[in-house]
Amino acid sequence: MERRSGKELRELFLKFFEEKGCKRYHSFSLVPDDPTLLFTIAGMVPFKPYFLGLKKPEVTRATTAQKCVRTNDIENVGHTARHHTFFEMLGNFSFGDYFKEEIIPWAWEFLTERVGLDPNRLYATVYLDDDEAFDIWHEKVGLPKERIFRLGEDDNFWAAGPVGPCGPCSEIIYDQGEEFSCGKPSCNVGCDCDRYLEIWNLVFMQYNRDKEGKLTPLPKKNIDTGMGLERLASVVQGAPNDFETDLFRPIMEKACELVNVKYGEDPKKDMAVKIISDHIRASAFMIADGVLPTNDGTGYVLRRLIRRSVRFGRLLGIERPFLTELLPVVRQSIGDEYHELVEQASAIEQVLSTEEERFSRTLSQGSELMYSEIEKLEAAGKKELPGDVAFVLYDTFGFPLELTEEMCEERGISVDEEGFEGAMEAQRERARAASRQTSSVMSKSVYTELADRLAPSPFCGYEKTSCEASVEAIIVDGASVDSVAAGAEAELVLSDTPFYGEKGGQVGDKGTITAEGATFEVEDTLYPAPDLIIHRGKVTSGAVKLGDVVDACVDEKRRAEIRRHHTATHLLHEALTRVLGKHVRQAGSIVTPTFLRFDFNHFAPVTIDELREVERIVYGQVLKNAPVVTTVMALEDAKKSGARALFEEKYGDRVRVVSVQDFSTELCGGTHVRNTGEIGLVKIVREEGIGSGIRRITAVAGSSSLPLFQSYGAAVAMAVTMFGGDVESLQSKLEAMLDEKKVLERKNRELQVRAAMSDIENSVRPCASEGGVELIIEKFDNVTPDLLRQIGDRIRQKYPHAVTLLAGVGEEKRVMLTAMASPETVKLGANAGQLIKAVAAEMGGKGGGSPALAQGGAQSSDKLDKAFAAAPAIFKELMAKKK
Incomplete structure (x- = not known):
């Protein structure tokens, strides 16, 4: 077998199926036109509407090398030989054209003759009762019966969802040899070990499954195949795992160089390098396809991958930002096939750099929490970090368990791994529940049925704003009707239209559609299904009937303003690029x-200044x-x-x-x-x-x-009249007024503090004492948090050996709490953070902070007196624990 690169294998596959009459498509976006999926998870996803009968394909045979992202098993990346987040799926598809008789021999031909795999190492699985596939494998291909395995529905039956197109499948298995075996006597096709490796899945969509589970043969049978390029490359290149192929190796070598480790010497470090190499590929492709880090949806997945990369970089000892240094290698390894990596290089680098810097700060915060928890354990004489704390560090601050264990080990603390795994499993279950959307069903509606019959809707609106047409469909409350009378709301489909349907950010047109004796006011124009334009509005007079000849007229004045704003958007986009960067x-x-x-x-x-320059351009x-x-x-x-x-x-x-x-x-x-x-x-x-x-x-x-x-001019003229002078001097006068306002506000706060202090100067007295530290508590009405702290500072000056707990009651009875402790009292065991946390809890609120300064609050002051009454006992109990 000739050794081939991943690039060569990709091209070999695509050319082979072009020879079989398939049209080659460039990879579609990672963000699919499918509301049931976050990402493109398989090669068939872009063609799903064809398989489900929602849209007519432009060809009957297709082939792609499709970029995909799957994150259901993200924790397994780096731990196994085959799990990835980003991967390429080689696929070929038939939409009612060729079927089993063709694809099975073609698959055999490609693997044995084009790629050169040893035929004696190949096996096939088929669905239990798929005699047709079994016979083709045995009689037409010549595969011995003992190398064809019949498996059940979980392994060899594919469905788009609980109802809809489905069918049996046949997997092609490659025997990698005894060195990959688990060693069990039962090791054979179907074993979980890596010896018998599935490299290609041929799906035969030949049935439609109804709600009762009944299978009915489809009038047109389809083929959907998928083969992971990374997996094929590992077999052809004789690599023990996907990461040691040329698709990953250059990235891993660069990662090893950056972190100064040698691959193959330490399994834990190897795993970290694999994770970084996998995640940087996925992150670069996501950003190239428009995904940006956010806290939900596709952006959350991207953020998680970037942060996992940074975490494992820290585990390898690299403290500085490093991800962008891997990007040139990613582009060199795969950018010639996926030009978006090159075209969007600047954006990818900027997003990665910003997110990595942001997360580095979060990691620092997590370290503070970690050491705070360790100090609590040490003070209590405990030697194990609770699993739920380790999970918070992992989930909120991005600490992998290994990093937490390493930091704890330095202080002689172990980690409750069982508790951590329990919390992790709960999160996985939540993720699995959320990811069940991947099996959701895209179903037909009145719009998809009309699109199948009428789309694409002819659009003449680039050249004119009115035209004659006929009414092709009328929709009322989601159903097709033959006519609609005055006063009713409806949607019309026309044989031709000048109305622009909302798309690409541009809003839909408004206007009128008139027939003999009838008027329909168009309130919006939309695309409810691909290529189908509907006119949504209301019949204001007469009745509109199916087949009516109508005059469709766009509101020209409104359209003109839309045109101005749309072209202005293009100018703005280019100007921003020139001012801010590519x-x-x-x-x-x-x-x-x-x-x-x-x-x-x-x-x-x-x-x-940048905005002014953009406007100038x-x-x-x-x-x-x-x-x-x-x-x-x-x-x-x-x-x-x-x-x-x-x-x-x-x-x-x-x-x-x-x-x-x-x-x-x-x-x-x-x-x-x-x-x-x-x-x-x-x-x-x-x-x-x-x-x-x-x-x-x-x-x-x-x-x-x-x-x-x-309006701007009127506002400026009024300001000039009020402040005197002219426009040129207005800014300096406003700045002077704001400066004066700040001075007056500061003086007012000082007077408020003096007034408050004059009232309590003689009345403030410690209410409790423990371990040489006194407690002072007071409450005030209508004070700001800043004023409350200033009062606390004055009291602390008078009573340097006291802990001060102050409450301010503001609007709607909300309570602000401030606690302060001097350095002397902290040394004696005082802790403002613990005190305010306990007192706030007494009134149903929250609080916390450092031993010297803490803040808190509650929504209502109803329980404030009760909480303050309990404060001395809480204070004494906390001080007693410090002895």
Whole structure:
């Protein structure tokens, strides 16, 4: 067998199936057009609508090398030879075309003749009663009967969900040899060890399963196959595991270099290097496809992978940020096949760098908690860290158990591993429950049925804003009807339409549809199913019937304002890239007739000077009155021309490219002005952060900018009248007024403190004493937290050997608590944090802090007197424990 690289195997597979009449598709995005999935988890996911009969395929045979992400077994990555988060699935698909008779011999031909695997090492599994597949393997391929295994539904039957298309499957197994065996006498195909390795799964979708579980043969039978490239490469390259193939080895070697370890000398360090190598590939591809770190959804998965990488880097002893140093190797190893890694290199680096720095701070906080817990254990004479604490360190602060054990071991403390595993299992169960969405069913609706019959909806709105058409469908309350009368709300599908359906951030058009004796007011235009445009609105007169000839007229004034804002969005995008850097990438947008909103990745607030420069660049393009040209071309040609593709869009083979002469070029299906001068003045209204690394700009253009400037001008004129002088001196006068306000506020606080102290100077007395430390408690009405602390400082000056516990009752009876202890009293055992925590609990609140300073509170003051009455006893008990 000839040794081949992963790149060669990928190309060998795709070319082989092109020879069999399959159309080669470039890998689809990791973020699928499927509400039941977070990520593309298999090669069939982009084709799922074809298998489920929701959409007609453009071809009957297809092949892909699909990038995939699975995270159900993330804890196993690095521990096993085969688990990964990111992997490539080689697949070929038939939509009612070839079936078992073809695919089984083809699979054998590819593996034995093209790849060169030893036929005597190959086995096959088939479903229990799939005699057809068994006979093809034995009679047509020539595989001996003893090397064909019949297995049950769990192993050899595939379904998209509890109902819908399903069918038996056949797995191809490769015997890696006795050195991979578990050694058990029963070791054979189906064993959990690595000897008999599944390398390819052929799924035969030939049935439809109903709610009662009954299987009915499909009129058109489909094929879905999947083979992991990493797994195939390990077999061909003779590697003991996927990580030692050329797909991973360069990344692992770089990781070893960065952390100064030698692979193969320490299993624990090897595992950490594998995890980092796996996660950096997954993270780079996620970011390239538009995923950004967040606290939920796809962003949470990305954040978790980045943080796991950093944690295991720490375990290897690397304290500085290091992930971005691995990116060049990732690009070199796979970037020639997946150009997005190169095109988005700047954004990937920026996201990783920011998230790693942020998490480094979180790790420091976790270390503080760790040592605090260890100190408590040592004070109590205990030698084991509770499992739930270890889990909090893992789940909240990102500490792997190994890191926690290592830190505890330095202090002679062990970790309750059983308790930790119990908490981990509970989390896994929650994750499994959440991930059950991956088996959810995409079902038919009135829209998918109409799309199957009528889509794609012809759209003439680029050239005109009105046209004649016929009513192809009427939908009322989710069902198709033949007519709809005045006063009723409905949705219409037309044979042709100038109405733009909401897409790519641009809102849908409004307008009117008129038939003889009937008027339908269009309130919105949408795509409820791919390529199907519906007009949602209300019949205001007459009745609209199926087949009616109508005049469809878009609200032209509104459309013009939308065009202005959409082209302004393109100008804004390019200007931000030029001012802030090439890492800037659209993360979402809304284009309306009255404003635009543009979300983009950037990792610091945009300064006033930067915003002014962005506006200056955009306005410069408006003054040029540059032509805005739209061209339709092949997707690959568009990308080669430098057109910017937006990650949230899914593109076909032919795309619209919108270019502003000598300035910007983007793939866009929206409507635009003919020349930039039509836009008018573009004014940024607001810039704000909306998430980790995501900023948002709101701006106005065209007619909306005049009222804005008029209101700004009126406000400035009023301010000039109030403060005197002119516009140029207004800013300095406002700054002086604010400075004066701050001085007055500070003086007012000082007077409040003096007034409070004059009232209690003679009345404040310790109410308890223990171990040479006194306790003072007082409560005040209508004070700020800052004032409460100042009062505490004054009392502490008078009573240096006392612990002070103060309560402030504010609006709606809410209670603020502050506790203070001087360094002298802390040495004697006083602890403000423990005291305030216990007292706050008495009134149903929370609190905590350091031994010297702590804060807390409660929603109501109803139990404040009771809590203060208990405070002396709590204080004495805490002090007694310190003796």
